Amino acid sequence: MNLKKLKSTEGYKTMANGIWRDHPIFSMVLGICSALAVSNRVDNAIAMSAGVTFVLVATAIIISLLRRMIPIRVRIITFMIVIATFVIIVDKFLKAFFPTISTAIGPYVGLIITNCIIMGRAEAFYIQNNLRLSVLDALSNGFGYAYTLISIAVLRELLGFGTLMGIRVMPEGWTNWVVMSMAPGAFFLLGIFIWLTRTLAKID
Amino acid sequence: MVHLLTIFLAAIFTHNIALTYLLGMCPFISLSRNINTATGMAFAVIFVITLTAAINWPIYHLILVPTGSEIIYYITFIIVIAATVQLVEMIMERFFPVLQSAFGIFLPLITVNCTVLAISLFMVLRDYTYFQTVVFAFGSAVGWMLAIVMIAAINEKLKLIGDIPRGYRGAGIIMIMAGIIALSFLGFAGMVKIQ
Numbered sequence: 001m002n003l004k005k006l007k008s009t010e011g012y013k014t015m016a017n018g019i020w021r022d023h024p025i026f027s028m029v030l031g032i033c034s035a036l037a038v039s040n041r042v043d044n045a046i047a048m049s050a051g052v053t054f055v056l057v058a059t060a061i062i063i064s065l066l067r068r069m070i071p072i073r074v075r076i077i078t079f080m081i082v083i084a085t086f087v088i089i090v091d092k093f094l095k096a097f098f099p100t101i102s103t104a105i106g107p108y109v110g111l112i113i114t115n116c117i118i119m120g121r122a123e124a125f126y127i128q129n130n131l132r133l134s135v136l137d138a139l140s141n142g143f144g145y146a147y148t149l150i151s152i153a154v155l156r157e158l159l160g161f162g163t164l165m166g167i168r169v170m171p172e173g174w175t176n177w178v179v180m181s182m183a184p185g186a187f188f189l190l191g192i193f194i195w196l197t198r199t200l201a202k203i204d
Numbered sequence: 205m206v207h208l209l210t211i212f213l214a215a216i217f218t219h220n221i222a223l224t225y226l227l228g229m230c231p232f233i234s235l236s237r238n239i240n241t242a243t244g245m246a247f248a249v250i251f252v253i254t255l256t257a258a259i260n261w262p263i264y265h266l267i268l269v270p271t272g273s274e275i276i277y278y279i280t281f282i283i284v285i286a287a288t289v290q291l292v293e294m295i296m297e298r299f300f301p302v303l304q305s306a307f308g309i310f311l312p313l314i315t316v317n318c319t320v321l322a323i324s325l326f327m328v329l330r331d332y333t334y335f336q337t338v339v340f341a342f343g344s345a346v347g348w349m350l351a352i353v354m355i356a357a358i359n360e361k362l363k364l365i366g367d368i369p370r371g372y373r374g375a376g377i378i379m380i381m382a383g384i385i386a387l388s389f390l391g392f393a394g395m396v397k398i399q
Contacts, residue, residue: 029375032229033318077286084279091278107325110278114318116230183224184390187383191376198371 011136018140024117025148026197031117036186038105042165045153047101051090053142058086060138063126079122087112152189156180208339210396215343217392222351228319233375242356246349248310256285257341260324261334281324
C-alpha cells in the first residue's frame with residue numbers, strides 16, 4: 001500500500017487526530033489537572049500515562065461494544081461507572097506493585113475518573129464508532145497524553161531535582177531549581193508547551 | 205487534632221486547591237473569560253462541594269467502612285456527586301427559579317469538575333472528622349473561587365490590550381497567568397501548617 005492510500009484510510013485519520021491535530025492537551029485542552037500535577041517526576045508521569053491509556057482503551061472497548069444498548073439519557077452516568085471501575089483496577093495495581101509511586105501521586109489516580117479526556121472521547125467518539133476505530137482512537141489519545149506528560153516531566157525533574165528517574169544527572173555544582181518541581185513550574189512549562197505546539201500545528 | 209481555623213486558612217492560602225494541587229483546571233480555562241461567569245460558577249462550586257463532602261463523609265464512615273467495602277468508594281462518591289447535582293438542579297428549578305437562572309447552567313458542568321471528587325478523596329486520605337471535612341471543603345471551594353476570579357479579572361483587562369502572541373491565545377496565556385499567581389501564593393507558605 002502506498003503512502004497516499006494509507007493517508008486516506010479512516011484508521012490513519014483517527015490516529016493522526018489523536019496524536020497531533022486534535023491532541024487532547026494542547027488542542028482540546030482536556031485533562032490539564034493531571035498533566036500539571038503528576039509531571040513533577042518522570043516515573044510518576046509514566047505511571048500516570050500508562051494508567052490513563054489503560055482506562056481509555058478499556059473504556060473504548062466496553063462503550064463501543066455496548067453503544068447500541070446504552071440509553072441516550074443515562075449515557076453520562078454509564079460512562080462514569082465504566083471509567084470508575086477501571087480506575088479502581090489501576091489504583092489497586094499501583095498499590096500492589098508500585099507502592100512508592102502510588103503514595104506519590106495519591107489522589108490523582110482516583111481523579112482519572114473526572115479526567116475530561118476519557119469522558120470527552122467516550123462522548124464524542126466511542127459512542128458512535130465501531131470497536132476497531134475506538135481502540136485506535138484510545139491508543140493514539142493515550143500516546144498523545146503520554147508524550148506531553150513525559151516531556152514536561154523530564155524538564156521538571158531535571159531542573160527541580162537534578163535527577164532523571166531518580167538517577168543523578170546534573171553535575172555537582174547544580175543547585176535544585178525548587179520552583180520547577182512545584183505548582184508555578186508546572187504552569188509555566190505547560191504554558192510554553194501549549195504555545196510551541198500550537199504555533200507548530202497552526203491552531204488558534 | 206488540627207484546629208478548624210487552621211484547616212480553613214490552609215485550604216484558602218497555603219494549600220489552595222487550584223494553585224497548589226492544580227485541580228479544577230477545565231472550568232479554570234473555559235469559564236474565566238469574564239468575572240460574572242467566573243463568580244457564578246464559583247458560587248455553584250462552593251455550594252456543591254460543601255454539600256457533597258457533608259454527604260460523602262457519613263456514607264464512607266458509616267456504610268462503606270463497617271461493611272468492609274471501601275474498595276468501591278470511587279464509584280460511590282462519583283454517583284453521590286452526580287445524584288446530588290441532579291437533585292439540587294431539580295429543587296432549584298421547582299422552588300428557586302431566580303437562583304436557577306443565575307447559576308443553573310453551571311450545575312451540570314460541576315459533575316466533571318475534578319475539585320468536587322478530589323475533596324472527597326482528600327477527606328479519606330487525611331482521616332478528617334466530620335466538622336474538619338466540612339470546613340476543609342468550604343475553605344477549598346472559597347480558595348478556588350479566589351483563584352478563578354483573579355484570573356477572570358486579569359483576562360478582562362487583557363482583552364482591552366488584546367495583543368497576545370498567536371499560540372498563547374486562550375489556554376496558553378491562562379497557564380502563564382496562573383503560574384505567576386501561584387508564584388505569589390508561595391509567599392503565604394509558613395503562615396499555617398497542616399500535617
